[in-house]
Amino acid sequence: MTPQIQAFFDEATFTVTYLVSDPATRLAVVIDPVLDFDPKAGRTSTASADKVLATAQENNLSIVWVLETHAHADHLSAAAYLKEKTGARVAIGEHIRDVQAAFKPVFHAADVTPDGTQFDRLLADGDVLTVGEMAIETLHTPGHTPACVSYRIGNNVFVGDTLFMPDYGTARADFPGGDARTLYRSIQRILSLPPETVLWMCHDYKAPGRDTYAWRTTVGDERARNVHVHDGVGEDAFVALRTAKDRTLAMPVLILPSIQVNIRAGHMSPPESDGHVYLKIPVNRI
Ligand SMILES: N[C@@H](CCC(=O)N[C@@H](CS)C(=O)NCC(=O)O)C(=O)O
Ligand SMILES: [Fe+2]
Numbered sequence: 001m002t003p004q005i006q007a008f009f010d011e012a013t014f015t016v017t018y019l020v021s022d023p024a025t026r027l028a029v030v031i032d033p034v035l036d037f038d039p040k041a042g043r044t045s046t047a048s049a050d051k052v053l054a055t056a057q058e059n060n061l062s063i064v065w066v067l068e069t070h071a072h073a074d075h076l077s078a079a080a081y082l083k084e085k086t087g088a089r090v091a092i093g094e095h096i097r098d099v100q101a102a103f104k105p106v107f108h109a110a111d112v113t114p115d116g117t118q119f120d121r122l123l124a125d126g127d128v129l130t131v132g133e134m135a136i137e138t139l140h141t142p143g144h145t146p147a148c149v150s151y152r153i154g155n156n157v158f159v160g161d162t163l164f165m166p167d168y169g170t171a172r173a174d175f176p177g178g179d180a181r182t183l184y185r186s187i188q189r190i191l192s193l194p195p196e197t198v199l200w201m202c203h204d205y206k207a208p209g210r211d212t213y214a215w216r217t218t219v220g221d222e223r224a225r226n227v228h229v230h231d232g233v234g235e236d237a238f239v240a241l242r243t244a245k246d247r248t249l250a251m252p253v254l255i256l257p258s259i260q261v262n263i264r265a266g267h268m269s270p271p272e273s274d275g276h277v278y279l280k281i282p283v284n285r286i
Helices: 047-058 079-086 096-107 180-191 219-225 235-246 255-262
Strands: 004-010 015-021 027-031 034-038 043-045 062-067 089-093 121-123 128-131 134-140 149-153 156-160 198-201 216-218
Touching (some): 004 047, 062 079, 216 219
Parallel strands (some): 089 121
Antiparallel strands (some): 034 043, 198 216
């Protein structure tokens, strides 16, 4: 079984969304869909998600799951929109509960129960979703966030923000609940897969000397030349490098709108008494 994989790159947030389908049954999943958000105007758009829906329709695909690799801190999820349009169910790693518990007080979000019930399915390490002839295995790969998971479908692994392209390195580990040492161990787990395993990134920011975006690599390539974790880089050296780099990074532009929507499985906060929806900016909290 070879899944068909179509990638959609959102240049506003450097995010890659995947439409992965089983050619035999035309059943499909969407991994990490983006809801466009203009923070200057406070306006959403479904243009990016609609491209995924149009491609699914053109190819006669039924989207049955939306899979999140984590509660993204840099873009809003279109999971709720895709669910409304297709009836797909929404799944995420079970440790989303920890992320909800951490952020509920930050946003004083009375409606958010930190039990993951906003999602249709919470995935534990080793859980397998069957979609047509595709077996989608969940690998818990924490470190960037505590709830991060990767999805393995045969020879392909959708790694979320566990790894970036070899010339860029790895994701930051300084968000609440993030941990560089834990990230290193998750990365080693991915890199222990066969060298020909294909790895699909959730983000690409280009890299010095590279002027095109890229999101597909292999375990072998990462082991040979990932600038942060190639073979031979030990845990302590990685932790030192990652921690030093994280000290230089500003918060993502969309972290505040993203997290409050994404812990609600892509739903906005409930409308206020005037019927309108407001997102919050907690002051001096993160
Ligand atoms: N400039 C981007 C940065 C987003 C960001 O922090 N991305 C995370 C993944 S969610 C990361 O690991 N970035 C690594 C880096 O910027 O070097 C933004 O503002 O959205
Ligand atoms: Fe991320």
